[in-house]
Amino acid sequence: MKTPQAQPAMPLAAQPLGRRERNKQVKLERIIAAAGELFDTYGVDAVTTQQIADKADIGTGTLFLYAKSKSELFLLVQNSGYVAALEQGMAAAENIPGVIEALMAIIRPVVECNRSHVENGRTYLRELVFGDPEEPHHRDALALTIETEAALTAVLCRDERIKPDEAGTLAQIASAIMFISMAATINATRTVDDVIEEIAGRLRVMLPH
Template sequence: MAGAGQGSPGPRERNRQERSARIQGAARDLFSAQGYAATTTQQIADRAGLPIATLFRYARSKAELLILVTNDSFDASVRQGISAAAGHAEPEAACRALLAPVVRAGLSAPELTGHYQRELTFGATDDPGRAAGLRIVAELTGEL
């Protein structure tokens, strides 16, 4: 018999994961479609089909939502760059290969990128999403 924490999650955890995915998907869609500034947390809750109070159990603010939905794509860009840089012996070429995916991703959504960077730099110090984003930055800079 599997011990606690092993195997598939129970119904409560599955529901929590499903609500989190709905919230993050709604935030990602709305941020992409209408921009960060024009998106409200109420719109995100409505798109996710959840009460606003439920949304705030998953993220305390719109800024935390932005960090949650952006960390994965930022991490993917950093990992792609690290992998590409490994194929270059010359430092300049390695640096270009490392940063190219991150720059491309940032240029594809400049408004969101600017807000994300501000939140990573100046956001709430107790935000676990911010801490995760800063770990991604540390991985990026540690590979140089």
């Protein structure tokens, strides 16, 4: 009997999920949707984990399988929005030739996401700085900041006047400018457009003309 040849492994992204994994994914999506709606409506400080579990129609024990504290659950929800915003910005930047304009195409959706609820957005930034880096959703949040810097670096590398080894440093500074502008108390009542213009003005000063 001829021995069948081994088939190449299916790419991970293409492998179908089993029933257990699908159920976990459905519950995760319900948790994110429920928590996100409650956080947006009442603010993170006013929402309890019990309210989130009730709205997601799960037990609190199940809820804590996905995030072991409210702060971690908050990061889970905010990270989900950050991922979508960053993907949107990166896609837009691909079709914009100007460096400043492309940088702002990446930055704008992130700012809009962060300021959809200003106090929640500022809480998220505080968690990034002061949260426990050993917590999984905090690590994910930090990883997103690195991805943001990488996207900004790729845009800066388009400018022939910027040396490749300088682009990464400039991207870190641009990212810091974005986060400081979003977190600043003085900007709490300002519009998204105001914050965007502040960031853009600082980038124009920083980058070669």
